Amino acid sequence: MADNELFEIIVGTYEEYLLGYKFIKNDREYKLKHTVANHSHKGSLRSVAWHNKFLASAGTDECIHLYDLHLRKECGLLMHHSGTVTSLSFTPDGHYLISGSEDGSIAMFAVGSWVLDKVWSKAHKGKAVNSISVHPSGKMALSIGNDYTLRTWNLVKGRCAYIVNIASKYKRPEIIEWSLCGNYFGLLDESKVDVYSVADGNVIRTLQLKSKISSIQFLQEEKICLGDSIGNITCINFLTGDELWIINSKEENRIKCLKLFDDWLISGNSKGTISVHNISGNKKPILTTSLETSCRITCMTISQIPGDDKSQVITKRKKRKSVFETKSVNEEEYKNLKKHLSSKKFNVHCYPPDQKWHIELL
Numbered sequence: 001m002a003d004n005e006l007f008e009i010i011v012g013t014y015e016e017y018l019l020g021y022k023f024i025k026n027d028r029e030y031k032l033k034h035t036v037a038n039h040s041h042k043g044s045l046r047s048v049a050w051h052n053k054f055l056a057s058a059g060t061d062e063c064i065h066l067y068d069l070h071l072r073k074e075c076g077l078l079m080h081h082s083g084t085v086t087s088l089s090f091t092p093d094g095h096y097l098i099s100g101s102e103d104g105s106i107a108m109f110a111v112g113s114w115v116l117d118k119v120w121s122k123a124h125k126g127k128a129v130n131s132i133s134v135h136p137s138g139k140m141a142l143s144i145g146n147d148y149t150l151r152t153w154n155l156v157k158g159r160c161a162y163i164v165n166i167a168s169k170y171k172r173p174e175i176i177e178w179s180l181c182g183n184y185f186g187l188l189d190e191s192k193v194d195v196y197s198v199a200d201g202n203v204i205r206t207l208q209l210k211s212k213i214s215s216i217q218f219l220q221e222e223k224i225c226l227g228d229s230i231g232n233i234t235c236i237n238f239l240t241g242d243e244l245w246i247i248n249s250k251e252e253n254r255i256k257c258l259k260l261f262d263d264w265l266i267s268g269n270s271k272g273t274i275s276v277h278n279i280s281g282n283k284k285p286i287l288t289t290s291l292e293t294s295c296r297i298t299c300m301t302i303s304q305i306p307g308d309d310k311s312q313v314i315t316k317r318k319k320r321k322s323v324f325e326t327k328s329v330n331e332e333e334y335k336n337l338k339k340h341l342s343s344k345k346f347n348v349h350c351y352p353p354d355q356k357w358h359i360e361l362l
Helices: 309-316 330-342
Strands: 006-014 017-025 029-039 046-052 054-059 064-068 073-078 084-092 096-101 106-110 117-120 127-132 140-145 149-154 160-165 173-178 184-188 191-199 203-208 213-219 223-228 235-238 243-247 255-261 264-269 272-280 286-294 297-304 345-352 355-358
Touching: 006 046, 006 084, 006 203, 006 255, 006 264, 017 160, 029 223, 029 272, 046 127, 054 084, 054 297, 073 106, 096 127, 106 160, 106 272, 173 213, 184 213, 191 213, 191 223, 213 264, 223 255, 255 297, 264 297
Parallel strands: 046 084, 046 297, 127 173
Antiparallel strands: 006 017, 006 297, 017 029, 046 054, 054 064, 064 073, 084 096, 096 106, 106 117, 127 140, 140 149, 149 160, 173 184, 184 191, 191 203, 213 223, 223 235, 235 243, 255 264, 264 272, 272 286, 345 355
């Protein structure tokens, strides 16, 4: 029986690698197949995002690398930010890529041409932007920063709509995330998550764990998963406050990333382990497969495997404006970077010693 490729897991690592693994089902088992190991970045990665065929990655080297996953090639480099890029998000319709940085700015790039369409240079009074989350409708976004404000952005009109000072309520606001339905959002602060209702703007539930919370992921039916610093994943109904299930870790490795794809919950921890759990039904999740990457995972996104019907999109793709014709990249700097990368050896031996990674400069 032929392998059935369900989705692809893309992770960024502290060791500067962008790694890809396809989640595959065959007649006997589920498994993760290594597909990509890219070393374009010159610093640790902080964020990755995917939409349709495009993948974007960014980190401490202040650059956003762009890839065409259908063609498996790099298609651009955005160098607008002058600080670590902390957050990347595509709008649901795939028209824009939104980025936030420690330089205090939020930028919107037109997908395909990669023209810098809008930039708020002092989005959070010049302080670092910690997290950005785009509403499922694509019409607005939320951001939090080191100025201790929660800001609502009107993406249709391209301006800030509301500003809420949260300095009195939160010590270290790190992550903000919309629910799948868009009626709620969660704000992470150390060991607690406040879940807000959009209807009245109030906190409907405060979820508290004993350990520091490091990642959050909303599920269907008013459920939220919380990954903590000791490796546990807890699922809670945020309307009732009831704990539904918990995945206990045998090793205390921080859960760095949680992502949802259909009935699959994918996690990545600080040790470098990727785990895929089946969460269908109301029973406790079943571990389907796991894999050691030998790198410290920092961020994650899930891409859908293109079907046969998308082959025409690849062969008949529209001619795009060259990335060198935009304001987002300098051609000379891009050529110098390529020259620098081409001088490196792309057959890299990583621990364990018997594992050889083929580095594909996409």
